[in-house]
Amino acid sequence: MSRSIFLYALWCLGVLGLFLAASSQGYSPFADGARSAAVHGAYGPNHK
Amino acid sequence: MQAVACPNCGAEVSFRSPALPVRVCDYCRTLVVRYAQTAQAMGETAVLPFDISPVQIGTQGQCFDQPFEIIGRVRWSWEDGAWNEWLMLLADGVHAWLGEAMGQFMALRQVELKGSIAQVLRRLMNDGKVSPGESGNIAGHAYEVADDRTVLCVACEGELPFTAPAGWEARSVDFRNRDGRCASFQKDRHGPSLYVGHYVTLDALQPRHLRSLPGWRAPAYAG
Amino acid sequence: MPADESGSVRMVACPACGGSIALRAAGYTVSLACEYCGSLIDVAHPDARIITRYQEAQASLAIPLGTRGTVRGVEWEAIGWLERTDGWASWEEYLLFNPYHGYRWLIAQNGQWSLGTLLTATPRHDGPDYLVDGRRFSPFYNYNTARVTRLFGEFYWRVKVGEEVQASDYVRPGFMLSEERDERERSWTLSEWLRPAEIVEAFGVDRPIPWLPGMTPLAHQPSPFAARIKGWWPIAAATVLALFVMLMLFGGTGEPQRFSLPVIPDGPAVSQTFGPVVISSRRQAVTLAVRTPNVDQGWVDVDVSLVNRRTQDSYDAYALNEHYSGQDSDGSWSEGARGQTLKVASLPAGTYDLVVDAQAHHWGSTGNWNWDQASGTYKVEGLPPVDVSIKVMCGARFASNFFFALLLVLLPPLLMLALHIMFENARLEQKDGGPADASDWIKGMQSS
Numbered sequence: 001m002s003r004s005i006f007l008y009a010l011w012c013l014g015v016l017g018l019f020l021a022a023s024s025q026g027y028s029p030f031a032d033g034a035r036s037a038a039v040h041g042a043y044g045p046n047h048k
Numbered sequence: 049m050q051a052v053a054c055p056n057c058g059a060e061v062s063f064r065s066p067a068l069p070v071r072v073c074d075y076c077r078t079l080v081v082r083y084a085q086t087a088q089a090m091g092e093t094a095v096l097p098f099d100i101s102p103v104q105i106g107t108q109g110q111c112f113d114q115p116f117e118i119i120g121r122v123r124w125s126w127e128d129g130a131w132n133e134w135l136m137l138l139a140d141g142v143h144a145w146l147g148e149a150m151g152q153f154m155a156l157r158q159v160e161l162k163g164s165i166a167q168v169l170r171r172l173m174n175d176g177k178v179s180p181g182e183s184g185n186i187a188g189h190a191y192e193v194a195d196d197r198t199v200l201c202v203a204c205e206g207e208l209p210f211t212a213p214a215g216w217e218a219r220s221v222d223f224r225n226r227d228g229r230c231a232s233f234q235k236d237r238h239g240p241s242l243y244v245g246h247y248v249t250l251d252a253l254q255p256r257h258l259r260s261l262p263g264w265r266a267p268a269y270a271g
Numbered sequence: 272m273p274a275d276e277s278g279s280v281r282m283v284a285c286p287a288c289g290g291s292i293a294l295r296a297a298g299y300t301v302s303l304a305c306e307y308c309g310s311l312i313d314v315a316h317p318d319a320r321i322i323t324r325y326q327e328a329q330a331s332l333a334i335p336l337g338t339r340g341t342v343r344g345v346e347w348e349a350i351g352w353l354e355r356t357d358g359w360a361s362w363e364e365y366l367l368f369n370p371y372h373g374y375r376w377l378i379a380q381n382g383q384w385s386l387g388t389l390l391t392a393t394p395r396h397d398g399p400d401y402l403v404d405g406r407r408f409s410p411f412y413n414y415n416t417a418r419v420t421r422l423f424g425e426f427y428w429r430v431k432v433g434e435e436v437q438a439s440d441y442v443r444p445g446f447m448l449s450e451e452r453d454e455r456e457r458s459w460t461l462s463e464w465l466r467p468a469e470i471v472e473a474f475g476v477d478r479p480i481p482w483l484p485g486m487t488p489l490a491h492q493p494s495p496f497a498a499r500i501k502g503w504w505p506i507a508a509a510t511v512l513a514l515f516v517m518l519m520l521f522g523g524t525g526e527p528q529r530f531s532l533p534v535i536p537d538g539p540a541v542s543q544t545f546g547p548v549v550i551s552s553r554r555q556a557v558t559l560a561v562r563t564p565n566v567d568q569g570w571v572d573v574d575v576s577l578v579n580r581r582t583q584d585s586y587d588a589y590a591l592n593e594h595y596s597g598q599d600s601d602g603s604w605s606e607g608a609r610g611q612t613l614k615v616a617s618l619p620a621g622t623y624d625l626v627v628d629a630q631a632h633h634w635g636s637t638g639n640w641n642w643d644q645a646s647g648t649y650k651v652e653g654l655p656p657v658d659v660s661i662k663v664m665c666g667a668r669f670a671s672n673f674f675f676a677l678l679l680v681l682l683p684p685l686l687m688l689a690l691h692i693m694f695e696n697a698r699l700e701q702k703d704g705g706p707a708d709a710s711d712w713i714k715g716m717q718s719s
Contacts (some may be wrong), residue, residue, distance in 0.1 A: 008503045030669065031615060079291065090324055093422065093429060097425070264370050
């Protein structure tokens, strides 16, 4: 196996790993929504 | 490699290359300079190699599906080069030739020039002109002209099926084809002759009793 | 003229005392000095001149004559050197010799090296190409005159400076088939491009430099990028397949929860809280399908927030649904999207409230206009409410992730392809005949 093939396989493994990590967390940099900084005030029952 | 006697002490001084002009004698440390006709033309004209060959009289091997032994040699020279033709005695008593030129070997057997003959051969028999690359059919195979030279016999040794006359000159035209076959047409004072065969490599001849060449390790197949 | 001469030998003796001369050769300079009386031999002395000329020629060669090197298991000695030109480029050729293997040529051009063998069998002509052992060679250089400009040393024929042959070259990646002819003979040589490691190990020459854009490769120089593309594409294919499988596996969505609320166009903004939406996995995305099937000639702006009951963290997204239609000279037209799918990323486990804020607007002059005290504008009264229905599912299939990963995976091979095309274009620029095209790039990908 030549060095370039080894390095490319490593690269693809890295991409796969990143994809796996993102998918398992339900994460995407292209998501329509994410956590917002603004606090909307208290919603719903939050007292026990 | 040419070994000369040191002009000072008489010990052997060897020049590995004919282009090398100077060596130091190992014994008396004299500088020995070699002069050849082309020494003055260094850088303008190439130097021809020494006449050394791994083949020698007494070399044995396999060719044309038979054992052979080298029994003689003719050296042909043309204006700017030279080659050897070694006479092979095959086991069935027939003679064949092993042409050695530019490190390549042609195994050839004489065939009779009769019957239907290719145009290019007819022209050669009539001292006509041929061009390299021109094709013709010889002994059932298609060949093309590889080269065309006027040659002079400069050396003979061993047992030969003829006596070489002084100043023996001939026209020699080589043919080769796609399958590794080769042919050679020769015409001299006595008339035309045709040889047909194929290229062989030294190892394919399964040679034994090759000449030992100082400074070179003989390959595994050599005896 | 006989071709053989062994020549005569002489000893060089000190002209002053007759003692033996020591020869010192360092680089280009040669000095001959007597070991006894120390006098130097005049460089004009014929013996000294010959020695000096030989030494000078030797010193400038990349491989000094007499050097031995092992190539592919066979030991060769460099015995002759010549320089040739075809009027466009010049190159050098070393004649290698081994008495048991014959001769080979070592060709040096642009710092790249090739090993050439004289063929004994003639190649087969097939259209414009030639075939050797079934391998196809395509035309590259067409009948150029190659002339010897400099030479030095020993050759199996007496080459002279100025000697000319008509040369044509045919190539396949890594190999060149050369035809040389003059009035007396026609010969074929097959040369193979040597990898830098091979030639450096054999003869210790300067390491050939790898190709960079802007350099011109040799006619038969193989593209280093083609080899990489061929080696990489199975890995790329396997990775894309794995990515697709993972996309399918991880993209599933759970049971939907449906909510809806009406909003009046140009009426007040409405807000309603729905829920609970429970995220059970440690972290999960949420898919919200926001549909407003009856929006017409207007838009609906829907802001959604998933608010974690425990931490009050808010995860927001918004959808703008609209629909317009009309008639013009081409017939009726319509545009706009009545539904959108929102994907909210990476919510931590917990219970969430879905807060929906919606506002709608209607463009048009149908209906009555009334002064609306609240907003201080004229508003159309009596417009039917727009129904906003939201379908919430845990989990999301982010195809965008997949395509981004695909891009990352394909980036290196595409880069290699671009470099390969640049390499091949630079190489083919020197070709005699038609300009290069895509079929030449593909030929350049052939295996050697």
